[in-house]
Amino acid sequence: xxxxxxxxxxxxxxxxxxxxxxxxxxxxxxxxxxxxxxxxxxxxxxxxxxxxxxxxxxxxxxxxxxxxxxxxxxxxxxxxxxxxxxxxxxxxxxxxxxxxxxxxxxxxxxxxxxxxxxxxxxxxxxxxxxxxxxxxxxxxxxxxxxxxxxxxxxxxxxxxxxxxxxxxxxxxxxxxxxxxxxxxxxxxxxxxxxxxxxxxxxxxxxxxxxxxxxxxxxxxxxxxxxxxxxxxxxxxxxxxxxxxxxxxxxxxxxxxxxxxxxxxxxxxxxxxxxxxxxxxxxxxxxxxxxxxxxxxxxxxxxxxxxxxxxxxxxxxxxxxxxxxxxxxxxxxxxxxxxxxxxxxxxxxxxxxxxxxxxxxxxxxxxxxxxxxxxxxxxxxxxxxxxxxxxxxxxxxxxxxxxxxxxxxxxxxxxxxxxxxxxxxxxxxxxxxxxxxxxxxxxxxxxxxxxxxxxxxxxxxxxxxxxxxxxxxxxxxxxxxxxxxxxxxxxxxxxxxxxxxxxxxxxxxxxxxxxxxxxxxxxxxxxxxxxxxxxxxxxxxxxxxxxxxxxxxxxxxxxxxxxxxxxxxxxxxxxxxxxxxxxxxxxxxxxxxxxxxxxxxxxxxxxxxxxxxxxxxxxxxxxxxxxxxxxxxxxxxxxxxxxxxxxxxxxxxxxxxxxxxxxxxxxxxx
Numbered sequence: 001x002x003x004x005x006x007x008x009x010x011x012x013x014x015x016x017x018x019x020x021x022x023x024x025x026x027x028x029x030x031x032x033x034x035x036x037x038x039x040x041x042x043x044x045x046x047x048x049x050x051x052x053x054x055x056x057x058x059x060x061x062x063x064x065x066x067x068x069x070x071x072x073x074x075x076x077x078x079x080x081x082x083x084x085x086x087x088x089x090x091x092x093x094x095x096x097x098x099x100x101x102x103x104x105x106x107x108x109x110x111x112x113x114x115x116x117x118x119x120x121x122x123x124x125x126x127x128x129x130x131x132x133x134x135x136x137x138x139x140x141x142x143x144x145x146x147x148x149x150x151x152x153x154x155x156x157x158x159x160x161x162x163x164x165x166x167x168x169x170x171x172x173x174x175x176x177x178x179x180x181x182x183x184x185x186x187x188x189x190x191x192x193x194x195x196x197x198x199x200x201x202x203x204x205x206x207x208x209x210x211x212x213x214x215x216x217x218x219x220x221x222x223x224x225x226x227x228x229x230x231x232x233x234x235x236x237x238x239x240x241x242x243x244x245x246x247x248x249x250x251x252x253x254x255x256x257x258x259x260x261x262x263x264x265x266x267x268x269x270x271x272x273x274x275x276x277x278x279x280x281x282x283x284x285x286x287x288x289x290x291x292x293x294x295x296x297x298x299x300x301x302x303x304x305x306x307x308x309x310x311x312x313x314x315x316x317x318x319x320x321x322x323x324x325x326x327x328x329x330x331x332x333x334x335x336x337x338x339x340x341x342x343x344x345x346x347x348x349x350x351x352x353x354x355x356x357x358x359x360x361x362x363x364x365x366x367x368x369x370x371x372x373x374x375x376x377x378x379x380x381x382x383x384x385x386x387x388x389x390x391x392x393x394x395x396x397x398x399x400x401x402x403x404x405x406x407x408x409x410x411x412x413x414x415x416x417x418x419x420x421x422x423x424x425x426x427x428x429x430x431x432x433x434x435x436x437x438x439x440x441x442x443x444x445x446x447x448x449x450x451x452x453x454x455x456x457x458x459x460x461x462x463x464x465x466x467x468x469x470x471x472x473x474x475x476x477x478x479x480x481x482x483x484x485x486x487x488x489x490x491x492x493x494x495x496x497x498x499x500x501x502x503x504x505x506x507x508x509x510x511x512x513x514x515x516x517x518x519x520x521x522x523x524x525x526x527x528x529x530x531x532x533x534x535x536x537x538x539x540x541x542x543x544x545x546x547x548x549x550x551x552x553x554x555x556x557x558x559x560x561x562x563x564x565x566x567x568x569x570x571x572x573x574x575x576x577x578x579x580x581x582x583x584x585x586x587x588x589x590x591x592x593x594x595x596x597x598x599x600x601x602x603x604x605x606x607x608x609x610x611x612x613x614x615x616x617x618x619x620x621x622x623x624x625x626x627x628x629x630x631x632x633x634x635x636x637x638x639x640x641x642x643x644x645x646x647x648x649x650x651x652x653x654x655x656x657x658x659x660x661x662x663x664x665x666x667x668x669x
Contacts, residue, residue, distance in 0.1 A: 016061060023062050024052035024199050037068025037235040041075040041198045049075070051141040052199040067203070067235035074102060078195035079139070080129075080204045080233035081107040082178055086189050087128035088114070088229070091121075098159035098217060098226050100193060104492070105243060106232030110215060112159055114227040117212035125229070126209050136202035137181040137188060144168070144175045144192075153177045153192045159217065160192050167194060206240040207233035221379060250489055255541035256385040262546055262608060264537075264554065265386060274383040274390030276534055281554035284587055285540075286533055288552055290371060292654075293395050293420070293529065300416055302369040302397060307349035309373055313339040318507055319348035320443060324476040330377050346372035347501075347526055350398040351508040354522075359512040364522060365401035365409055371533070372396045386538030393533045399525040400510070406523055410459035410498065417483055417496040417529050418463065424540065425549060425656035426495070428486035430466040433457060434473030442476050444503045452500040453479045459498075477503040480526075487543040495536070499526035547630060549656045550610040550647075557581060557647055558604040559590040562597055562616035573620045574613065577640050586647055601628070610659050611647055633661035 023043045042049050043062040049071055050062075065071045081100040088095050088111055098110040117125075144164075154160035167175040174194045180201065181188030198204070209231040217223035234240040251257075259265045264282035267273065278286055294304070313332055316322040321329070325344065332339040343349065350368050359366070373393045382388055401409050418429060435453050436442040442449070456479055460467045474480055480499035484492050501524040504510075511519040530536035540548070550556060559578050561570030571592055578588040589607060591600045597614075604612045612628040619625045619637075627643050628634040650659050 016059070022053050022055050023064070027052065027064075037066060037072075037239070039067040039072075039203065039235065040064045041067050041072050041079075041203055042196050044071070049196045050143075051139075051196050053138070053140050054142075068239075072235070073233075075196050075198055076204060076235065077102050077107040077233045078193070079197040079201070080207050080231060081109050082139070082180070082191075082193060082197055083129045083132050083201060083204055083207075084109050084125065084209070084229060084231060085191060085193075086132055086180065087125045089189070090128055091124060096157045096159055097191065099163050102195070103230065106210065106230060108228055108230040110159075110217075110226045110228050112217070112224060112226050116214065117227050117229055122209045122212060122229070129204075129207070129209075132201050133204050134202070135181075136200050138200050139197050140179040141176045141197050142179070144177055153190055164192055204233055206235065206237045207231060208240070215381070219379075246489060250491070250542070253489070253542045253545040254385075255387070255538040258541050258546040259385065259538075261606065262554070264541065272390075273380055274378055274388070276386055276389055276391070282537065284554045285537060285548065285552055289424075289530070289533060289536070290395075292423070294371075296416075296420060296423075297369050297395075297397070300367075302367040305350070305353055305368050305370050307346060307353070307370060307372060308343070309375070310340050310342055311349065313341055315348050315352070316341055316343075319351070319504060320477060320507060321345060321348065324441065324443070328376050328378075330375055342375040343372075344374050344376045346370060346374065346394065346396045347398055347504060347524075348508075350396075351504055351510060351524070354398075354400050354510055355508060359400075359522075361402060361512050361514050361520075364512060365399050365405050367397060367399045369395075369397040386534045386541075389532075389534050392535065394528045395530045395533065397527045397529075399527065400505075400512075400522040401525065402512075402520070403523060406455050406500070406525075407458060409525055410455060410500070411462050413498055413525065413527050414459055414463055414481070417498070417527075420529050421483065421485060421495060423654065423656075424536075424552075425543065426485045426487070430468060430484050431460045431463065432468045432470045432473075432482040432484055432494075433460060434470040434475075434480045434482065436474050436479065437472035439472065442474065444477065448502040449479065452502060456481050456498070456500055475499055475501075475526075477501050478526075485539075487539065488545075489542075493539050495531055495539075496529045497527070497531065500524075501526055546608050547658060548608070548610075549654070550650045550659055551652075551654045553608065553610050554587065555589045555607050555609045556587045556651060557589075557611040557613060558607055558609040559588060560597070560600045560604060560612060560614045561591070562614065564592060564594045568617065569620055570615050570617075574615050574625075577613070577625075577644070581644055581647065584644075584648060586651065604628075605630075610650070611643075613643060627661070629660050630658050631660050635661050 027040055040052070042052060042065040044065055045060055045062040049065060065075060067076055085097050085100065092114055095114040096112040098112045100107060100109040154164050164175055176193055177190065178193055178197060179190050209229060211230045213228050215226050215228045217226055232243060234243060259282070262281055263279045264285070265276050265278050267276060271277065313322060321344065329344045330342045332341045353368055354366065371393050373391065375391050378388055378390050399409055399413070433456060436449055457467065460481055478499050478501040480497050482494050483496040485495045486492055504524050505521050510522055512522055514520045557578070559574040561574050563570050571590070574590055578590055581588055589609070591603060593600065595603070601612070608630065610630050614626040614628060622637065624637045624639050625643060626634060626636050627638045
C-alpha cells in the first residue's frame, strides 16, 4: 500500500514511491497550482534531484523540491533554457545549440551558426517561449550513462557531442536527453542538456530574456564565435518584479556610471583597455583606504616592504607561475640578453625577501606586507570597469611560520580580514574552501594538500561562518579560503583570499634555524584582504551607491555661497572657513560659480558630499551657516566652529552610516 504524502516543517512533501512509479503520479491529486513558489517542480531522492516523471526502479523515499527553493530555481531556469533552445531552433533551424549554463540569477544559452541577436530577435524568441509554455507540453528527462546514448540526440552537432563527452567523463554525470511533447505521438523536440527539468513547459510562467552577446566556443579566443543569450526565470510574476527592481537599482549603482558621474576613474584608448586611471576624487578614496589599511597592518605586526614590477623569467620558472600560470601573464620581453616578465603576483618576490638572509625560529611568524602593483593578461571580453582589470594593486601579505604556528596564524588572519571588511561597512559573509581535484594543474604531495586543507577548514570553523566547498578551485600550489561578501543589494562578491602553501618554500629552498640548531622549512600563508584596491573600490561604489561614509567620501564638505559677487563677501567668508578645515585634513570643494542657489545645491548633491555648508548675508554677519546633509535634512544658523567640530568628529569616528540632522528616533525607524 502506498503511503500518503507527508508535509515537513518546511512544507515539503515526503513521498514513498513504489517501484515502476513516478513521483508525478503521486502528486496528481495534490491541490498545487502551477506558477508560484510552492509549486512542486522536482524531487530529491538519495541526495540527488530528479525529474517528477522519472520512474523509480525500486521503491524508495523522495522529498519534493518547490519552485521557490534554491534547488527549485535551478530546475525552473534549466527548464527555461530548454524552452529558449527550442525557440531558437524553431526561429533559426540552422542554429546549433552549444551549451547552456545557470547564472547567479538566471540562465544562458550559446548557439553556433546564429547571426548577432538584436533586441527585435530577443522579442521574437520571448514570444515563442511563451507560446511553448502556454501549450503545457510534457517534458521527459532521461539521465544518460554513456557516450553511445548521446550520439543520437547530438547527431550533426559537434558542439553538443563535445559537451556530452566532457560531461560523461565527470564522476557523477548530470547529462540528460530531454524529450518534449511526446504524448503517444512523435516528440516535438529532442536534445541534450545538463540538469533536472520540470515535468512540463507550463511550469515556466515568469521569465524574460535580458541580453545577447558574442562569445568564443569554450571561452578561447580564436575558437568559433557563438551567440550567447541570457535570461532570468522566477516562480511567479511577483518574484520577477522584485528582481527587475533590484536590477534597476543595480543599474543606478553601477560603478562605471557613478565613476564617470563622480569623476572617480576613467579609461583611455591611448593607454589601453583594463588599465584604469584614478582621477583626483577616486585617488582620494584609494589613499584613504591605503592609509587605513597600512595603519591596521603595522599595529598587527606586519612589516612593510616594496618589490619591483618586473623580474627575470627564472624567478617565475622557479615559483612555478610560468608553467602553470603563463596564460594569465603578459608576454615576456628581451632585455640585456634575458627574458623579463611583468609580475602577475607578489609571492615569488616575498620569498626572495625572506631568503635575503638567514632566519631564526625566533623571528617567526614573519609577516611581510606591501601594496604591490601586478599586471595580469585578462581577456578583453572579461574586462569590466574596476572589478576586472589588467593592472591592479593588491594589499598583499605573506606570512612565514612554523608548522606549530599555522592554526593560530590562520585564525588571526581570518579575524583580521573580517574586522577590516566590517570597518568598511561590509558585514554579511560566508567562506568558501577551494581544494584540488584530480586534474594535473596542481603541484605537491597528497599529504601536504591534506594537511593544508584540514588546517584551513579548522580555521574557518573557528569563525562560526558558513563554509561552502569549492572542489577544483584551489591555486596550483595550495588550497585557499575566500571570504564571500554580500553587498547592500544582496549580491555576492569574492573579497579576501587566504592560501596555505607548502610548495613555494620548497621551490625557493627557504629555511629557518630551529631551537635545536637544525634547518627547517617554513610554511607560507598568502593573504590579500581587499583582493585588489581597484576591485574593492568598485564594490564599495556599488555597495554605497556613491554615497560613501564621511571618512571615505572623496569630498567631505561642499561650500555654497548664496551670492558669488565679491561685494557680498560670501565666497571669502566660506573660503577662510574651508581653508581651516583643509588644514585639519578635511577634503572640501567651494562652489565659486555664478549659478543660482538651487543649481549650486544640485551640483553639491551630484558630488555626494556628506556635508553642505551654505552661507548668505545673515550668516556672514553672525558667523554661522546653514548645514545641509546628504539625506536632505538640515540645520539653520549653526556657528561655524560647531560645524567644523561636527565634520571632524564624524570623519574621525569612521562610522559607516551617513550623517543626518534627523532626530535619533527617526534614524531608528
